[in-house]
Amino acid sequence: MLLDQLSTLAHAPRMDVFRLLMRRYPDALPAGEISVVLGFKASTTSVYLAALSGAGLIRQDRAGTSLRYSVDMQGARTMVAQVFDECCNGRPDLCPPGLVDPFKESTPISDAKQNVLFICTGNSARSIFAEAIMRHEAGARFNVCSAGTKPQSELNPFAVEMLDQKGLDIAALRAKNIAEFQGEDAPVMDFVFTVCDQAANEECPAWHGQPISAHWGLPDPVKATGTDAEKRLAFQQTFGAMRNRIIAFSALPLETLTRASLQHKVDEIGRNKETT
Missing domain, CATH: 3.40.50.2300 (Response regulator)
Known part of the structure; x- marks a missing residue:
């Protein structure tokens, strides 16, 4: 699954769709709005959404008669955690600055202003x-x-x-x-x-x-x-x-x-x- 997810996101336009949905999280967007924002044809957007859904990176929900799409946050977090564990052996000193395991990070927020x-x-x-x-x-x-x-x-x-x-x-x-x-x-x-x-x-x-x-x-x-x-x-x-x-x-x-x-x-x- 990890290789499928990384391969899916390696395609720049599909990555654009994923990044848009991530920026809009927790909103769920209709395919038409995604097409307008990114300048894609409706048919092209549908293909990209199907690929991202198949990779477990986004989810599809029905709102009335329309379908809406949002990031599958659990799937995205699992992907990052797997990269962290499999590629960096769980060692933050081996990874780029700022990459953390979302499941293991537990530092409380500072009580400063x-x-x-x-x-x-x-x-x-x-x-x-x-x-x-x-x-x-x-x-x-x-x-x-x-x-x-x-x-x-x-x-x-x-x-x-x-x-x-x-x-x-x-x-x-x-x-x-x-x-x-x-x-x-x-x-x-x-x-x-x-x-x-x-x-x-x-x-x-x-x-x-x-x-x-x-x-x-x-x-x-x-x-x-x-x-x-x-x-x-x-x-x-x-x-x-x-x-x-x-x-x-x-x-x-x-x-x-x-x-x-x-x-x-x-x-x-x-x-x-x-x-x-």
């Missing part, structure tokens, strides 16, 4: 909500920032209005480019969360320090149409969903959790419909 970065495309609403909410709810435990892959020049006025009405500090908020947090002098992030699908779809350079990352995708309230009251309702819903997720995250006992168990819990927060 953690750095958190929220990413979306425009950095004008969803990630700004996340930055302001977490700073308000758990600023004593986390240093919080947000950024955009293609940031707007100004924050969305409905988002600013919503935060102000909720009594959250807006003085320090501004739209920022992700590049500010990727230079040599940038702070090392402990957590990186994408909060919009488009940002999660994009390739980003590896983060220094190997932060725990997760996708907490939420609908974009900026795209809401209708009256101002209807638009404000969309922002209210996004604000509430983001606050629920951040409260759930902030309640995690970081100092007692291993990295592996913490990763599982932040993925569950993104998957749990009760937090949206």
